[in-house]
Amino acid sequence: VRNILVIGIGAGNPEHLTIQAVKALQRVDVFFITDKGRDKEDLQRLRAQICSQYIEHPRYRTIEVTDPERDRSSPDYEEAVQAWHQQRLALYESLIREQLAANECGAFLVWGDPGLYDSTLRIIGQLASRNGVEFEYEVIPGITSVQALTARHRITLNQIGEPVHITTGRRLARNPSLAAADTVVLLDGECAFRRVSDEHVEIFWGAYLGTPAEIVMSGPLTELAPTIERVRAEARRQHGWIMDTYLLRRPRG
């Protein structure tokens, strides 16, 4: 039977791959590399570097596929995401059927950990449960951007005995009072932190974490927000893309 490995590769530093992930790479016959457009070229390069650095045999094949784009012009976000998932479902099914022989092992290399804001597991899970192509699959965990962020700032994710909320920039923009609790924000293209006016909140921000381009800053949010916004815009212009994550914290006591 075909085997699929969904491997978390960490959020940018090749040394964040676990030993389990490095061992799993050796079993792979075909890597499915999904390309999300030109601005993510650096990320593709990192995936290729990981393969060449850690895989001890030259027998693997790489299949590059262009991931369908979500319709960003659609006013209905949920509907656009649904349609996009359906397209990806069809694409992944044909990849597995056409590119993977019956006893081969295929792999998807997922940024960070496959369990955090990534749809690969949802797609693979849906494919496995319908009567299309038959395969088994395993998930190999990875270091998330959240862990890379807290380690870089040398902080704990939670305050003693307190919960942590993980959300998106879109949701923080809709509800800035989320910052009153400890909140980690991913996928924020619009600097939603600017909407938080609580002067007691601190920000721990990181971009390109784990890569040579890494930038980190921390301090009182309302003071630092304009600087982060400017630095972020400059870095984005320079690299052509940006990935940043931050923790908002209102210190207790």
Ligand SMILES: C[S@@+](CC[C@H](N)C(=O)[O-])C[C@H]1O[C@@H](n2cnc3c(N)ncnc32)[C@H](O)[C@@H]1O
């Ligand atoms: C689609 S989510 C994927 C998250 C990933 N699965 C993880 O475990 O970190 C992409 C978001 O993760 C965050 N991210 C991923 N890699 C990052 C990095 N190296 N530095 C800063 N943020 C990163 C950014 O917020 C980005 O918008």
